Amino acid sequence: MKASAAVLLVWASCVSASAMAGPDKPGGAAVIRTVDVTLPNGSLTFPPGVGSNLANAQCVICHSAGMVTRQPPLSFQEWKAEVAKMRAVYGAPLAVDEVDQIARYLTAINGKP
Ligand code: HEC
Incomplete structure (x- = not known):
């Protein structure tokens, strides 16, 4: 963008x-x-993909998208744990089923097997 x-x-x-x-x-x-x-590309919004709207709505409330996209590749389970931490520890206002959706999206754009 x-x-x-x-x-x-x-x-x-x-x-x-x-x-x-x-x-x-x-x-x-x-x-x-x-x-x-x-402004430099990339750190403002998430790259397009299934679930990017959700990530753009939920994951830039407290920090930049770059904080997420600059992480090393993670597996689905690891992304899920990361998103669950944002929800449980930091209070990201996510519905329970949105944790999986966002974790799937993050695995698609920056996942490891
Ligand atoms: C309610 C505020 C809040 C929301 C919403 C939020 N985060 Fe965070 N996030 C934080 C805080 C606080 C940190 C730690 C910042 C630091 O260490 O300087 C962080 C750090 C991170 C990190 C860096 C690694 C780590 O664990 O510290 C990742 C990756 C991350 N967030 C992903 C996400 C994703 C994905 C979402 C969307 C589901 C999200 N965050 C939404 C507050 C939030």
Whole structure:
């Protein structure tokens, strides 16, 4: 996904510039520029696949998708334990059957046999 954000930079020199304004220093002129920023791919949402909607809805509430996708490959049982931990220990608001669905999805995108 390509996210583009317009960032407004205000060189906040107004205060100090006006304080120092003298006959040869016309202070108070703020310089406003916009820049386009392309954020790095991959860490914002999960790659498409069966269950990615669920992961995008449930697994980026507390941290980035990259926190999950950067993990080494795990087996289905290991992903299941990981998701169950998010639910039981950290309080991810998942229904019980969603644990399996997300674990299946994560095994599909980053699984080991
Ligand atoms: C309620 C908050 C919350 C939600 C929702 C949540 N997590 Fe986490 N997750 C955490 C916390 C807290 C950590 C630990 C962060 C740290 O160690 O800095 C973590 C860390 C992780 C890690 C890194 C390994 C580890 O065990 O620390 C993985 C993988 C992970 N989460 C997967 C998921 C998946 C998959 C989902 C979606 C089902 C999910 N998380 C949803 C809170 C959450």
